[in-house]
Amino acid sequence: CEKGFDGLNVNPTAATALNPLFTFNNAMINTTFPGQTLVFETAIVQQIFTPNSGIVAGANYNIDNRGPTGANTGIWQRYYRDVVRYLVDVIDKTKADANRTNLYNMARIWKAYASMVLTDSYGDIPYSQAGLGFLGANVTPKYDTQESIYNDILKELTEATAALDATKPTEAGDIMYGGNIEKWKKLGNSLLLRAGMRLVKVNPTLAQSTAAKAFAGGVMTANTDNALIRNNPNYQNPVGGTLNSTEAANFYLTRSFVDYLRTNEDPRLASIAARYVGAKSGAEQTAARLNRDPSVQIGMPLGFDNGTIPAQATADKLASFYDYSQVDRTRLARLDAPTFMVTTAQTQLLLAEAAQRGWITGSAADFYAAGITAHMQQLGDADANSAVPAAAITAYLQKHPYVAANGLEQINTQYWVASFLNGPEAFANFRRSDFPKLTPNPYPGKEIKGEFINRISYPDSELSVNAANLREATSRQGPDNLDTRVWWDKP
Amino acid sequence: QDRRVTGTVVSSKDQQPIAGVSVLIKNTTLGTSTDADGKFTISAPANAVLVFSSIGFLGREVPIGNQTVLTVTLEEGSQNLNEVVVTALGIKKEAKRLGYATANVSSEQITTNRTVNFMNALQGKVAGVNISSLGTGAAGTSKIRIRGQSSFSGQNNPLIVVNGVPIDNTNFGQNNGNTGSDGSVGSRDRNYSDGGDGLSSINPDDIEGMTVLKGGTAAALYGSRAKDGVIMITTKTKGSGQGIGVVYNTNFTTDQPMDFTDYQYEYGQGEYGVRPTAPNPTSGVWSFGEKFNGQTQVLFGGVTVPYEPVRDRIKKFYRTGSTWTNSVSVSSGSDRGGFNLSISNTDNKGITPNNTFNRKTANLGFSYNLSPKLTVTGTINYSNEYNKNPPQIAQQDNSTPTVVYTMSNSMPLDVLEANQINPATGNEYIWSRFQNRTNPYFVLSQKFENIRRDRLLGNLTARYNFTDWLYLQGRVGQDFWSRDQDYNFPTGQASLAAAPAGFVNGAYVQEARRFREINADFLIGLNRTFGKFGIDITAGGNQLYRRSDVNSVLVTDFIVRGLYIPQNGRVKDPTYGLNERKVNSLYGAAELSYNEVLFLNVTARNDWFSTLAPGNRSILYPSVTGSFVFSQAFNNLPGWLNFGKVRAAYAQVGSDGDVAPYSNNLFYSVAANLFPNPSGLGQPVGNITSGTVPNATLKPSRTAESEVGLELKLFNSRVGVDLTYYNKTTSDQIVAAQTSDASGYTNTLINSGKSRNRGVELLLTGSPVRTKDFSWDITVNGSYNETKLLRLLSDTIPNEQIVVGNGIYVGDLRHVVGQPLAQLYTFGYQRDAQGRIVHGGDGLPVRTSTPISFGSALPKYVGGITNSFTYKGINLSFLIDFKLGGKMISGTNLNAFRHGLQKETLVGRGEADNKMVGVGVNERGEANAVRAFVQDYYSVGRSKSLGEQVVYDAGFWKLRQISVGYDFTKMLPSNLFIKGIRLSAVANNVAVLKKWVPNIDPEQFGFSSDNLIGLESTGLPITRSIGFNLNVRF
Secondary structure (H helix, E strand, C coil): CCCCHHHHCCCCCCECCCCHHHHHHHHHHCCCCCHHHHCCHHHHCCCEECCCCHHHCCCCCCCCCCCCCCHHHHHHHHHHHHHHHHHHHHHHHHCCCHHHHHHHHHHHHHHHHHHHHHHHHHCCEECCCCCCCCCCCCCCCCEECHHHHHHHHHHHHHHHHHHCCCCCCCCCCCCCCCCCHHHHHHHHHHHHHHHHHCCCCCCHHHHHHHHHHHHHHCCCCCHHHCEEECCCCCCCCHHHHHHHCCCCCCCEEEHHHHHHHHHCCCCHHHHHEEEECCCCCHHHCCHHHEECCHHHCCCECCCCCCCCHHHHHHHCCCCCHHHCEEECCCCCCCCCCCEEEECHHHHHHHHHHHHHCCCCCCCHHHHHHHHHHHHHHHHHHHCHHHCCCHHHHHHHHHHCCCCHHHHHHHHHHHHHHHCCCCHHHHHHHHHHHCCCCCCCCCCCCCCCCCCCCCCCCCCHHHHHHCHHHHHHHHHHHCCCCCCCCCCCCCC | CCEEEEEEEEECCCCCECCCCEEEECCCCCEEECCCCCEEEEEECCCCEEEEECCCECCEEEECCCCCEEEEEECECCCCCCCEEECHHHCEEEHHHCCCCEEEEEHHHHHCCCCCCHHHHHCCCCCCEEEEECCCCCCCCEEEEECCCCCCCCCCCCEEEECCEEECCCEEECCCCCCCCCCEECCCCCCCEEEECHHHHCCHHHEEEEEEECCHHHHHHHHHHHCCCEEEEEECCCCCCCCEEEEEEEEEEEEEECCECCCCCCECCEECCECCCCCCCCCCCCECCCECCCCEEEECCCEEEECCCCCCHHHHHCCCEEEEEEEEEEEEEECCEEEEEEEEEEEEECCCCCCEEEEEEEEEEEEEECCCCEEEEEEEEEEEEEEECCCECCCCCCCHHHHHHHCCCCCCHHHHHHCCECCCCCCECCCCCCCCCCCHHHHHHHCCEEEEEEEEEEEEEEEEEEECCEEEEEEEEEEEEEEEEEEEECCCCCCCCCCCCCCEEEEEEEEEEEEEEEEEEEEEEEEEEECCEEEEEEEEEEEEEEEEEEEEEEEEEECCCCCCCHHHEEEEEEEEEEEEEEEEEEEEEEEEEECCCEEEEEEEEEEEECCCCCCCCEEEEEEEEEEECHHHHCCCCCCCEEEEEEEEEEEEEEECCCCCCCCCCCCEEECCCCEECCCCCEECCEEECCCEECCCCCCCEEEEEEEEEEEEEECCCCEEEEEEEEEEEEECCEEEEECCHHHCCCEEEEECCEEEEEEEEEEEEEEEEECCCEEEEEEEEEEEEEEEEEECCCCCCCCCEEEEEECCCCCEEEEECCCECCEEEECCECECCCCCEEECCCCCECECCCCEEEEECCCCEEEEEEEEEEECCEEEEEEEEEEECCEEEEHHHHHHHHCCCCHHHHCCCCCCCCEEECCCEECCCCECCCEEEHHHHHCHHHHCCCHHHHEEECCEEEEEEEEEEEECHHHCCCCCCCCEEEEEEEEEEEEEEEECCCECCCCCECCCCCCCCCEECECCCCEEEEEEEEEEEC
16 A cells, blocks of 8 residues: 555655765855844944844944844854755765865865854854754754864864865865865965964964964965855845845944044045945935045944934034945945955964964064055955055055054954954954954943953854753853853953 | 325424425435425335434434325424434434534535635634634635644644545645645745635535534544544535525625724834934834924925824725625436536725735536436536735735834825835835835835636545445545746835846746645445444545645846846746655444444544655554433433433544655755856855755654543423533654754754643533524533643653744744643743842843743633524524633734834833833842833843733634624515525624734734744734625525
């Protein structure tokens, strides 16, 4: 009575196996930052924020914003569901395949990257048991300490980078580097450098040795080495998507960011900022009003909400708050703008710091200049119309020479600018370096006890479905709020 | 040798003829029914016994002897001794033989007070049956629960059987929480209408009768799909009486939206105490502005209008809808058979101004005795439905209910209507900075959805009676439908990102589905008596084959503006899906009777499921029932006891839990678009198709149910009692439990867990007054049901629980071991030992450290009371029904709080700094003194997910139906071509007598989801329908 049932219960419209490169490509595409990073990360570091409440409330009011799809769930849901799950699958499918060793090690490097973004955001997270819902039948993964996660990330990056081998079959279909092993090695070492430098407060010795090892291995030196996702109209940049749809008229450049760029006559202001002069509403933010002239740019001051910002806009002699400067969402933050994850600019600035600390050989000033140059050139890679002229780069570097006495502040303030539109990295580096020196958001009625938000809270869903493991994590790490510091972050 | 017998059937009360009485030759299927004058003609063998039965009368058995003309008098009574009930597989049985509870529904109960989806007309009418219509429009889903919800997920709707063959009742719409079953189908892309269910294609005029088989025993012969009971619908297959009969019925109702909003109209639009004065687009939804005092406000980048309350938003936006049904049937009957042919047309104008629904049906039923031994019966039902623009619900984008219920209290609707489209851009005029709160008038004019369904269902049965005690029956039935749906996401809608250069934004989906279910079965029946003993054996087999497939194409961005067709799209994403399943079954039943007072019935069934793991596919399950008609067994019983029966039953039912085919494996697919590598060469992007962890070892779930019951007729049958206690456990349930995202998956298919439903059903009928001119009948039905979760994955984890879904804004629904099913969880207020609310340093309430339970969303008490009065042919009846004991978390009220519409949000307003001090203590236990913005204070439901603010009792008492009718028949001259006229005035959803949730009707749920209950998000207002029904017989 069950004749033919085996055949009947095989899905005729889907595959039971797929080239793991295709799922690897998907994992990388999905690593682009979710729109929710505008609510916390970019607002905590005071680059882009909104005066509005509701679903976009967060760092603008220094309050948490939870719920099934709250802003705190953005990275968590996207990375675990759509990145880690695929990478775990790719690693499983390639680990025993002698012809796919390069793919295997590329996936390990990318998993180290994604895991770093996750742990830097939340602290202790499921890591060793993550993504094993199917392969390990584990749907309630335990939380690992951030220390153990970093130790493993360092090991994975070291091993995987070393194991990449251009003489073995390479993966031309890889959407990041087209299977270029040399670039993957540079990415691996640059990530190792980033991971090492993350530990300056908590374990300077390990930070030093790791940075030195990464530098010796060869890191990114040109913008063609950058790790980025070249989004397109079919695979859109989620941050660009948010800034061009429902929240188009809701997010503005902060006054601190605009003022920093303007007072330093930074040529990047013209690439980054756009103001719809005289706009009295979102609908009036039309192309005809668009003005990119750095001299007219005015950032929105922090500390206001939707009720109080109109008066401030009037005081600032603006038509309305829709008249403040925004990130140019027709260029750098357009719908299909590329997402930069790991860049030469960031890497060179980290080298500058390592050199400043005497951990590697080389001139901190040279690395510093190389980092700034790379970022200014990178803006042109993001959108040709945003390119900074070579002469302007030279002029800026001449006007702002490296001063060793202020080295760490200079480097990390530049890192802040260089990580614009990469909220998670700007937020992480701000915490580990304590630069730039930002004035705390003065909004009345904050929920945090300290001056800045120190981490992102876990999604409420974990309390519902993984409570025992979550409680173990919060009991050792500290309460699940915005104040608790992650392991590598010391006051 | 057969001979011709004619006769008349009359009522004992008034000696008036009774039409439509079934006249059967005992132990055969041969028979006829009486015509409008109560007359019948039948050919019968000399020693035959005729069985007379009719709803509302006690049945009788009359031996013909040597008579050729009979006059048969029937006593009134609501559940008669020899009443014939249609049981599983369409087998007709006398009610007294049954060891389990059933309920009959007459066609009048469905057709007089009718609803577009006819099931909704039965709300509150059947003990133990909980029917909910939703706030999703007239053609929306009807949710039916018999004896409560038994499964954690999957489908809990009963099996619908038409003329002995199951039909598909797939529920279309946004089914959050429905997990992967092919029994429920959600929309593909950002479309949140309720596409209705399978029941809505049935024309209530074609229904001859309906039987609800409530318990597992009744359903044992339907197997897996009957674990939640069976609703057996019999459509007409022949006319009553001789000759050609024509019946015309027309029913017209107007449907008015009921407005329960009780908002504050003291402070108007604005935020943090400031009204919109600058020409900015305002929030549109916040009512935390200034006190109304004759000011003006500025809207839409420049329009200045008075700053004043806008009341009656529901009536201003929605219209009065209407439903008009016309049907004509032609039938003929004789003792050799007959036919019934009917056509009908239903036109519904929804309360949403662009929503209409049309249904046309044609139904042909026939039965014919080819020879005294061979009978052929068949039915064909065809329906054509067109649902145009069903409203978007339980969502923000394009949802008119969400916007109408949440917009600011000083937002003039005429300004919204006049400014839908910005003339400068041709796009939606941005009226709110919440851009996915689409201007509802823009939705009406720009968003469309068309759902067209053609459905053909029918079956053919042949039965051969070898002798009067042995027959063989073969039957094949098919339910086939095709459904075409298309809808858009309008170009220019404010929430959409701009398209790449050269294109305009928007999206369009076109979908074509086909569904086919074939059931083929055979049955052998043997029926013998040996002295006082009788034996009735049935054995048979069934094969179910179901295939559904779907072609769908989603396109995003367009080349030509306003042309919504696939080839005009920039990105095209076509998909194809296919589901196939089979269930093979063998079964048998044996009934032993003694002296027609003691009955014992045993059944056994084996199912084989294609969707389950090899080795686990087969399940055998039994049932045993008994009944004892003690009133007929003893002679010395008091005279006031007319009828008494006790019954007991035990049954098991196995099920594949409606798990979707292919749930056993992980599958991959390739995305519609390639992604270029650095050299610009497009590369495939691979997906894992499902977020649910598959399970390769699925085994059947098993429901075991026992019930005992008592039926009594007392005092000349003027009082009737039918009492049932049941206890039902369902184990090895297949459920998709929510998982930690860190597992990479959102759900996992578990095949464990046990729940128990226990309850009591009571049906009381009484006729307090019965005189020649006036009678008063009262029917009370009520049920108590409690569903408790006994076990999940392990026996060791305390308070083990699974999460089955989330509300849109706040709250989740869980099943927790040891607790009633469907616990609503959300964060509560943190309170000190004295119960005072703790406030944080920000002056806002502090939430509990974890979400806490606020009780079960399932109602415990469901029932209704019908009173009918008859005075000289005028009939008045009204129904009051209730559902009590469940909780809800109200999303509509959450918005009303955070938007400042609730009256409660007036507390604390009016201070110069727009701040207030919340009543309670701070974290050190001192009185809270921290001032917080009023707006922030009332927004904690959203900003902190502090859902306790909007937990309500979901219960209600409603005056559900009223009808007043008069039968003009006896005023007609007897030689007129019109044989009968009956006119009724009807009203549905007349009034809510008591409810606990403010601003909405407690049944106004936006989700059509099968399981995600108690998490309310804004649905369409419930309508009050008033109209008439006219029935003319020719």
